[in-house]
Amino acid sequence: PLIVDASSDFFSRKIDFSNIALFYGGVQKNAGISGLSCIFIRKDMLERSKNKQIPSMLNYLTHAENQSLFNTPPTFAIYMFNLEMDWLLNQGGLDKVHEKNSQKAAMLYECIDLSNGFYKGHADKKDRSLMNVSFNIAKNKDLEPLFVKEAEEAGMIGLKGHRILGGIRASIYNALNLDQVKTLCEFMKEFQGKYA
Known part of the structure; x- marks a missing residue:
C-alpha cells in the first residue's frame, strides 16, 4: 500500500487519492498551526490496525471509531485550521x-x-x-x-x-x-x- 507523508505538500495542490492507502500530514506548514495532523485512511487499512499490540492512542481505528474524539481534541488548532480552509477557498x-x-x-x-x-x-x-x-x-x-x-x-x-x-x-x-x-x-x- 502507498503511504504518503504530505506535511510539506498538504493543501498546496490537488492530490489523486485513488492509489493512496494512508495519507497524513501535520497542518502547520500550509494549513494551520502546530499540534494538529490530518489523516485520510482507507477502510481496509483501518481493518489492518485491529492489532492489539498497537497502543490505543496510536491506533487509527481507535480514533475512527470515536469520531476523532478518543481524547480531548486540540480545539484552537482545529479552529485555526478552519480559518485556513476559509482563506484557501477565498484564494480560489x-x-x-x-x-x-x-x-x-x-x-x-x-x-x-x-x-x-x-x-x-x-x-x-x-x-x-x-x-x-x-x-x-x-x-x-x-x-x-x-x-x-x-x-x-x-x-x-x-x-x-x-x-x-x-x-x-x-x-x-x-x-x-x-x-x-x-x-x-x-x-x-x-x-x-x-x-x-
Missing part, C-alpha cells in the same frame, strides 16, 4: 493556490538556474519541490552563513538549510506571496553581484 481553491505556488517556485528556481553556477539547487530538476527550495552557494559554501545573516538583516528569516542537508532553504508555503519571493530573488542577485 486548490487549483488557484497550486498555480500561485508553481509561479513562486518557478521564479526562485529560475534565479538559481540563471546564476551562472553561483547557486546550485540540491534536487534534480524533475524532483524539485514547490514548497522547499534548497540550494547551495556552489562557488563558495563558506558564504552561506553570510547569506543567511544578510538576508536576516534585510528582513528575511528562516533561510538556514535543513540540519542534515545544509546549505540554504527557502520554504515558500501557501502563505508566502509572489512579491515576497521576488524580494528574495532580488536579494539573491544582489548577493551574487557582491560576492561572485
Whole structure:
C-alpha cells in the first residue's frame, strides 16, 4: 500500500487519492498551526490496525471509531485550521493556490538556474519541490552563513538549510506571496553581484 507523508505538500495542490492507502500530514506548514495532523485512511487499512499490540492512542481505528474524539481534541488548532480552509477557498481553491505556488517556485528556481553556477539547487530538476527550495552557494559554501545573516538583516528569516542537508532553504508555503519571493530573488542577485 502507498503511504504518503504530505506535511510539506498538504493543501498546496490537488492530490489523486485513488492509489493512496494512508495519507497524513501535520497542518502547520500550509494549513494551520502546530499540534494538529490530518489523516485520510482507507477502510481496509483501518481493518489492518485491529492489532492489539498497537497502543490505543496510536491506533487509527481507535480514533475512527470515536469520531476523532478518543481524547480531548486540540480545539484552537482545529479552529485555526478552519480559518485556513476559509482563506484557501477565498484564494480560489486548490487549483488557484497550486498555480500561485508553481509561479513562486518557478521564479526562485529560475534565479538559481540563471546564476551562472553561483547557486546550485540540491534536487534534480524533475524532483524539485514547490514548497522547499534548497540550494547551495556552489562557488563558495563558506558564504552561506553570510547569506543567511544578510538576508536576516534585510528582513528575511528562516533561510538556514535543513540540519542534515545544509546549505540554504527557502520554504515558500501557501502563505508566502509572489512579491515576497521576488524580494528574495532580488536579494539573491544582489548577493551574487557582491560576492561572485
